[in-house]
Amino acid sequence: MKLQQLRYLVEVAKQGLNVSEAAEKLHTSQPGISKQIRLLEDELGIQIFIRNGKRVVAVSDPGKEVLKISERILREAQNLKRVGDEFSREAEGSLTVATTHTQARYALPATITAFMQRYPAVRLSIKQGSPTQICDMVISGEADLAIATEGIALFKELAMLPCYEWNRGVVVPVDHPLLALDRPITLADIARYPIITYDFAFTGRSKINKAFANEGLNPSVVLTAIDTDVIKTYVGLGLGIGIIANMAFEPARDTGLRIIDASHLFEPSTTKIGIRRDAYLRGFAYTFIELFAPHLHRREVETALLANVHEEELDEEA
Numbered sequence: 001m002k003l004q005q006l007r008y009l010v011e012v013a014k015q016g017l018n019v020s021e022a023a024e025k026l027h028t029s030q031p032g033i034s035k036q037i038r039l040l041e042d043e044l045g046i047q048i049f050i051r052n053g054k055r056v057v058a059v060s061d062p063g064k065e066v067l068k069i070s071e072r073i074l075r076e077a078q079n080l081k082r083v084g085d086e087f088s089r090e091a092e093g094s095l096t097v098a099t100t101h102t103q104a105r106y107a108l109p110a111t112i113t114a115f116m117q118r119y120p121a122v123r124l125s126i127k128q129g130s131p132t133q134i135c136d137m138v139i140s141g142e143a144d145l146a147i148a149t150e151g152i153a154l155f156k157e158l159a160m161l162p163c164y165e166w167n168r169g170v171v172v173p174v175d176h177p178l179l180a181l182d183r184p185i186t187l188a189d190i191a192r193y194p195i196i197t198y199d200f201a202f203t204g205r206s207k208i209n210k211a212f213a214n215e216g217l218n219p220s221v222v223l224t225a226i227d228t229d230v231i232k233t234y235v236g237l238g239l240g241i242g243i244i245a246n247m248a249f250e251p252a253r254d255t256g257l258r259i260i261d262a263s264h265l266f267e268p269s270t271t272k273i274g275i276r277r278d279a280y281l282r283g284f285a286y287t288f289i290e291l292f293a294p295h296l297h298r299r300e301v302e303t304a305l306l307a308n309v310h311e312e313e314l315d316e317e318a
Helices: 003-014 019-026 030-044 061-088 101-107 109-118 131-140 187-191 205-214 228-236 283-292 298-317
Strands: 049-052 055-059 093-099 122-128 145-148 158-166 168-173 195-198 221-225 241-245 257-261 269-276
Touching: 003 019, 003 030, 003 061, 019 030, 055 061, 093 131, 093 283, 101 109, 101 122, 101 145, 101 228, 109 122, 109 283, 122 131, 131 145, 131 158, 131 269, 145 283, 158 298, 168 228, 187 205, 195 228, 221 228, 228 241, 228 257, 283 298
Parallel strands: 093 122, 093 145, 195 221, 195 241
Antiparallel strands: 049 055, 145 269, 158 269, 168 241, 168 257
16 A cells, blocks of 8 residues: 555545546556556455546445545644754745635735745745635645634534634715714615625625614615625725725725724624644644734634634544
């Protein structure tokens, strides 16, 4: 049994059982992958993939277990490499952070700037996606950390560390009637106008929907986007009023708009960092986390990971 065989196996599964695409991703040949997987099947004495002629069509029941173990072995092999790098090249390596547009655009710049100044030899990569997509990136090993508000709690493979709370505001053109209110804005006030806000999967949208539903209101959401800058652009064009994260409003740049605080109308949201329970983090990864969330020192992160590993073991025993 070789690690390379396990890599072939896992990549075929990741590519939807398409051996050709797996071969392309791994820069090798399709016959070579097929041969090595058959050798592994012969060694284990089981059929991992179910085939129809030369085409792989499904994963067998024992194959599903083999895939789980193979993924775990490959992660641990990567952890071993990281241990070596940690002690031989303390300030070199790579760190990949998967996050949403709002976090990347508004919450992370100061952290990234400070981190790159401290670790100029570390290759830092920021990947963007929906909360589900970025969590999948961490689970699959494409990213080291996930930073998001929604979705992380749905993934049992990830340890969750709360970073900070935030809330929302209503963004309007400079001459909008809502700016003339001499009292705090209400949900009924907002519901009188067409609304532009986040796509359902992003940035606390569930809290927005819940607030209106609790008041028996059915606002007209005319446009949704995954990008706060897009929302502000269309508010500026007069297509509606926007509901955005307060941190995403920049007075110096958003000169044609104003924001009305609406934090009294919605439940606060909490941005979290998601880390694989079995991850081995390099020292500079702990530094990145602490720069982003100063209360999350290395000890707190390690304690959270250890607690989550124990929970996973108990789940397996049950």
